Every structure is written in C-alpha cells, then in structure tokens.
Amino acid sequence: MLEPREGIPPVIADEDSLAEVIAAFAAGSGPVAVDAERASGYRYGQRAYLVQLRREGAGSALIDPVACPDLSALGEALSGVEWVLHAATQDLPCLREIGMVPTRLFDTELAGRLAGFPRVGLGAMVEGVLGFVLEKGHSAVDWSTRPLPEPWLRYAALDVELLVDLRDALEKELDRQGKLEWAQQEFAAIAAAPPAEPRKDPWRRTSGMHKVRRRRQLAVVRELWEARDRIAQRRDVSPGKVLSDAAIVEAALSLPVNVHALAGLNGFGHRMGRRQLEQWQSAVDRAKALPEAQLPQPGQPVTGPPPPRAWADKDPAAAARLSAARAAVSALAEQLNMPQENLITPDTVRRVCWEPPNVVGAESVGEALAGFGARPWQVEQVTPVLVAALSA
Secondary structure (H helix, E strand, C coil): CCCCCCCCCCEECCHHHHHHHHHHHHHCEEEEEEEEEECCCCCCCCCEEEEEEEEECCEEEEECCCCCCCCHHHHHHCCCCEEEECCHHHHHHHHHHCCCCCCEEEEHHHHHHHCCCCCCCHHHHHHHHHCCCCCCCCCCCCCCCCCCCHHHHHHHHHHHHCHHHHHHHHHHHHHHHCCHHHHHHHHHHHHHCCCCCCCCCHHHHCCCHHHCCCHHHHHHHHHHHHHHHHHHHHHCCCHHHHCCHHHHHHHHHHCCCCHHHHHCCCCCCCCCCHHHHHHHHHHHHHHHHCCHHHCCCCCCCCCCCCCHHHHHHHCHHHHHHHHHHHHHHHHHHHHHCCCHHHHCCHHHHHHHHHCCCCCCCHHHHHHHHHHCCCCHHHHHHHHHHHHHHHHC
16 A cells, blocks of 8 residues: 555644644544654654544544644544554553543554464554555654655555554454453553653663673763753753763773763764763763762662572572463463463563462462452453462
8 A cells, every 4th residue: 555545634733724633533433543653763752743543534634743732632522432553552652742542442453462463563464464565664764854754744644544444354353263352451451551650760771781780880870871861851852862871881881080081982982072071071970979878779679579580599489380380371372372471461470479379269369460450351361370380
C-alpha cells in the first residue's frame, strides 16, 4: 500500500481546523485508530510531534501537537470510543501529555503476542494478517522537523490506514483461539493503569554503569548526568547529543584532575570547546569534593527478591522452586502459543517462589498472583502449574 485511500490529509495546525476534525471524529462510527510520532534521539523528552487518527465516517487526520498543544477536547469527543493502538504503552504517555486518554483500547501488538504471532511489528502484522506491505522507511526520523516532508506524512497516514482492519482480523483470531476475553482483560488493565512514577536515581541507568564500582566514581556519573540533563532540557535536544553515556563513564573511571586531562578522554575530543570542557570538569570537581556521607551507595535498594543467580546460596529450596516454576510456566506458554512474559511476568513468578504461601493450594497461590497484579485469566491458567511446582 503506497498511498492512503483518500490521499494524504492536510496537517491540522490551527484551532478552526482542529474544531472541524473534532466534530468529524465525534460523528464517526466504530473504533478510532490512533498513533503518535516522537523525536526520540533528537529532542529532549518523549513528547508527541504528530498525532494520526482514522475513523469510519471521518477519514484520516494528521494533527500537529506543537501548533495545537491541547487536544483534550478531541480526547473528550472520543471518550467511550475504543481506541486502536499498536504498542499502546509506548504512545499513551505522550498522548496523555496533550490531553488524550482512552477509556477503552485495543492494542494490536499485544493482541499479536497473545495470538502467538512470531513477529508483532506493525509492518509484519499488516503483511501477515491483511496481506498489505507498508512502507516503513521513516520510523526513526526527526519528527520535530517543520514543515514535515510529504513522504513522512504519507508514512504517518499509512500507519493508521489499516489499523482498524488489523484490529478486526485479530479479534476474530483471538476469538477462534479462545483468548479474546484474556486480551480484553489485558487491554482494560492498560487503560486503567495510572501514569508511571518518575524513576528514582535515573542516572543509574547510564549505559556502561556496570564498570563503575567505587562510590566517588558513582558521584561523578551522577554529577555529569545531572549537568547533561539540565543542558539538554534547556536546549531541547536529546541528552546523548550533548554528551554520550560512554564519555560519562570514561570520566568517572579516570577522575581527571583538570581540563587538559579531561580533553584527552574519549568523548571529550577536539570538537569540544574550552567552555564546554570547563563545565564538565566542574561537575567532576563537585563530585570529588563531596564528603563521604553524601556519596551515592553502590546499587539500588532491592524491594523484591534477590537476583535469581544468588538464590542457590541464599535459599537452595527457593532456587529449586524457581527452577520448577520456570519450567512449568515455559511449558504452559508453549502449549498456549504465547510468550512466557505475556502469560505471567517473570517478576511475579520470582516473588511467589521466594516467599510462597504458608499453605500451598489453588486459593492461596491464586491470591498471591492477584496480589502481584496478575489478571484473572492469568491466575486461572498459571495457578495449577505453580501449585504443582511449589508442592514438588
């Protein structure tokens, strides 16, 4: 499919045009296909730079959320309507920022996983299920570019062109497999989930952190990461374009004594001006001047069970339970033709195996699974195999 059926719609970038789109989509029928494009790797944060929609009776729409940053009226007009998204959890945060929050949804990627499709990218799903090949060449472009080139807009419009058709075909397949109710429970859980909490100590996710062992070096990573984040936010660019993770780790391991030493490290090369080098060296110096009590601790506080590799030493019986449970869950997932992590999260299995109920039975194990967030269908499927594994 090379062109949208009604051609490329104009980009909506003013309030009057937006009002017309809202009226058209409110008057439409059936589910609404929704997608959003971000500028990951180019801009700071994960905001939406284009929103695409399609609904029977309304056609397709491309909306510029930079020019129209408040789409809450559109979200309200579509309240109660089923939204069809592909990999919904990726797009929902940026849609929420502009006032678009679904009350019902259908996730075609998750549906594909539950139905046992080996490849669940949108292009692969559309081709495998509907027989159309979509042009997928612009997924990683800088969507903050203005004006957006026509080939990019064509690609964006095609992303929602067949989404409702894909949804209908997947619903039939899930129903055939006896999994439709399972999928509906998963979709309801996604729609009802609150916004994710901000990450604690996000600097600890710096790539290459496993090389950094000493607390003083950890402090350098923290200071450089936070300085980089402030600059990236001020300039509205991706943090990686300001300073690479590899450069941060290199500086932490080397603890350079001055700007000259810093300039000799990988990532702080000849393209970097004296002023930039001085700001990075200042961050290093701040970390080096911190008193011991203010240095970060290695690792983060563990709230759940220890890493499975440590179980054999800490609690051999728990290690045996986990081994039996993993094998049982793996066999069941294969039998049901779906990925293990969609049948039940590995973290839930670990928690139940580390601290099983005092009396192992269907009721107690089911309650434990539900307490860790498992959906009713997951409890029903997984409880028998976990009871057998824990009892053994």
